[in-house]
Amino acid sequence: MTSFPEIRALTFDVFGTVVDWRGGIAREAEAMLAPKGFTLDWGAFANAWRRPILAAMAPVRSAERSYVTMDALHRETLDLALGEFHIATLDETDKHRLAMGWRRLDPWPDTIAGMNLMKAQRAVVALSNGNIALVLSMAKRAGIPWDTILGADLVRTYKPDAAIYDSASRLLDLAPSEIMMVACHPGDLNAAKSRGLRTAYVHRPLEWGEGTERPLPETGEFDVIVHSFTELAETLGA
């Protein structure tokens, strides 16, 4: 039995929801920096890099700054993270390689199995703040089976700007109510809901590491609240 039979496409947040950015960036940073003699809390370094990335999207969203890709924001904000950890010896080639580490993140253990189940019934579509090339590179390396990728470079702004959710409806030629946004971030889902999309919250307690778990949303706050993509696939029905 299929629940939500009216849902034709699932649109997914990528960073945190589909892939473990913290684990991936910790690994990439260690691979680059440990051979140069640095010993850091690699997870803390990942968090210190992610925070200014989130902040760097705001002026684009408010149109104080022209659109730049997430790849470009990764390179820019790397300098902030390196500064915070007093690392001054990386050359431009190394910095570029490390910034491109955001293209080499791994999915959560349940991601691919769940997506493959969901893909049989509906379109599974990235609706990401990442640019298409970034999300595509990540997918090719990790085997993430997107039906198609809608990157922020199509609309040239960032979630939770309403234009992103509206573009999904327009580009997929579906009513907003035929689309379900899947994310581990209440802000993303609330913005999607305000544009008429249905919402699925996936709990990713380890997104920022141990001890930073956010509470589960209240029952009824989103259409679906689950702990994994496989549970989401079961909830939506085979």
Place this chain on the structure above:
Amino acid sequence: MTSFPEIRALTFDVFGTVVDWRGGIAREAEAMLAPKGFTLDWGAFANAWRRPILAAMAPVRSAERSYVTMDALHRETLDLALGEFHIATLDETDKHRLAMGWRRLDPWPDTIAGMNLMKAQRAVVALSNGNIALVLSMAKRAGIPWDTILGADLVRTYKPDAAIYDSASRLLDLAPSEIMMVACHPGDLNAAKSRGLRTAYVHRPLEWGEGTERPLPETGEFDVIVHSFTELAETLGA
């Protein structure tokens, strides 16, 4: 051994190259019209519909007309094809369903096997005059394994406008020389070549039906000249 190791993405023309539009539309037209008592040469009907579709893209390309999706052009031009065959009894619901038949085309027999082989090494990307929703719907029904879909609705013009090929390079974050355009239409490939893309010609002699076969291009006119997607996969190397 991989030939063309510098090629990171293959961009595909869809109508004619990936799918057999003529066979699919002949089937869709027969399914709709035969029960209403019409007996046509269904392949001829498909050809009579396709020709004005090709013509309808020209004023969009030249900016005489604002962009409208290929789905919309399918609906518009259906009236021309019906008129040519003196069919005046379809209601709007039937016309819409028939126009959406372009979302239900089948791949050529070699398409999916070849794409799955190519997908292991490179990104396989639709670069189509179809809008995303059209190409995605077709892919979901037929199992066409795109890594992502770049539809004409992203650039709001039609091939062979240079803006389409340039957008592939920009959105995939690749040099034009890292992209190979795959098509059965020399015009599409020549336009791609003029923007710096590499080119693979796939011969589809039955695109317009028996007796309308176009000659094979001269050796050297395109980087690769093959008769199927499986031959293309072999030529590019495993």
